[in-house]
Structure formats: structure tokens, C-alpha cells
Amino acid sequence: MDSRNKAGDLYWEVVETKEVGAYNLFSVNINRSRSPRTGKEHEFQVLSSPDWVAVIALTKTNDVILVNQYRHGTSRLSLELPGGLVKPGQTPERSAREELEEETGFLAPHFECLGSMYPLPALFTNRFHVYFAPNAEPRGTFNPDETEELQTILVPAPEIRQYIKSGRIDCGIMIAALNYGMEKIDRLF
Numbered sequence: 001m002d003s004r005n006k007a008g009d010l011y012w013e014v015v016e017t018k019e020v021g022a023y024n025l026f027s028v029n030i031n032r033s034r035s036p037r038t039g040k041e042h043e044f045q046v047l048s049s050p051d052w053v054a055v056i057a058l059t060k061t062n063d064v065i066l067v068n069q070y071r072h073g074t075s076r077l078s079l080e081l082p083g084g085l086v087k088p089g090q091t092p093e094r095s096a097r098e099e100l101e102e103e104t105g106f107l108a109p110h111f112e113c114l115g116s117m118y119p120l121p122a123l124f125t126n127r128f129h130v131y132f133a134p135n136a137e138p139r140g141t142f143n144p145d146e147t148e149e150l151q152t153i154l155v156p157a158p159e160i161r162q163y164i165k166s167g168r169i170d171c172g173i174m175i176a177a178l179n180y181g182m183e184k185i186d187r188l189f
């Protein structure tokens with residue numbers, strides 16, 4: 001095995017980090033990093049953001065609870081799992097519980113963390129946590145943020161794969177999150 005195949009030889013040394021912009025959802029940093037192979041320095045843009053959460057919530061009749069909302073990046077509606085940012089000082093689970101209620105009005109008695117992932121490691125520093133919440137009921141308070149216009153959509157669990165295949169669900173990280181829950185969904189049927 002030559003040195004190009006050793007993981008230790010792949011790490012870049014961060015020489016300098018400079019924040020060039022700070023916004024509500026993320027900050028933009030320019031990292032000057034040194035190549036482990038050539039020793040040359042290069043600049044990279046890095047977006048620092050709080051962690052994100054999403055909830056695969058199922059009703060007692062095994063419908064997956066989704067939200068339809070306008071996304072400014074694409075200027076179109078996007079069918080997604082309820083979720084959002086992990087709030088400062090909160091655990092991902094606490095934020096997941098709050099997001100489910102705020103965005104849909106549903107509450108669930110049990111939340112199980114299915115896993116977490118880096119949503120876009122080439123640019124973002126954060127992790128994306130995915131929770132499974134069965135037996136959700138509309139007993140909470142629908143209270144979206146003032147920048148959110150949301151429509152709750154209930155989709156029978158067996159139809160989720162078709163929603164993905166047909167492009168009705170086309171947000172990449174939501175598809176990845178749903179992949180975490182497919183084994184649990186498949187067990188129901």
C-alpha cells in the first residue's frame with residue numbers, strides 16, 4: 001500500500017480561519033489550509049451552523065407527518081419532515097420535540113434517535129439528527145415561526161418510497177433522513 005492510501009496523509013492543516021460573515025442560520029469562514037501532499041496553502045469557504053433535526057413522526061394509523069413549505073433557495077414548495085435548528089442550550093431531542101409540535105401541532109410520547117449525519121461536509125460544520133416518533137397525535141399547538149408558512153400533509157407510510165421515487169419528496173437530506181427510518185416503517189407492514 002502506498003502513502004496515498006493512508007488516511008493520516010489526507011488531513012489538511014488549518015493555518016488560519018477568518019469569519020467573513022455572520023447571519024441568523026450560519027456564519028461564513030475562510031479557512032486557509034495546507035495540503036498534506038504538496039504543502040501549498042489554499043482557501044476554502046466553510047459554513048458554521050447549529051446542528052439540525054428532523055422527525056419521522058407517525059400517527060396511530062401509520063401516516064407519516066410531513067410539512068409542505070416554500071423554500072427560498074429553489075423558489076418552490078418542498079415536502080419535508082418537520083424539523084429545524086437545534087436551539088442553543090437544548091439537546092437535539094428537545095428541539096425535535098418542539099419542532100414537531102410547532103410545525104404540525106402533533107405531539108408524540110416517545111422519540112428515538114435513529115442516527116445523525118453531516119448534511120454537506122464539503123461546506124457545513126454541523127450534524128443532522130434524525131428522530132423517530134410513533135403514535136403522534138394532534139394534541140399540541142401549531143405555532144410556526146413568523147418566517148414559515150406550513151401545510152401539514154399525512155402520507156400513508158407504505159407510500160413514502162413512491163413519494164421519493166416520483167420526486168414528490170426531493171430534498172436530499174430529507175431522503176437521507178427517511179432512509180434511516182425505512183426499516184422501522186417496513187416493519188409496520
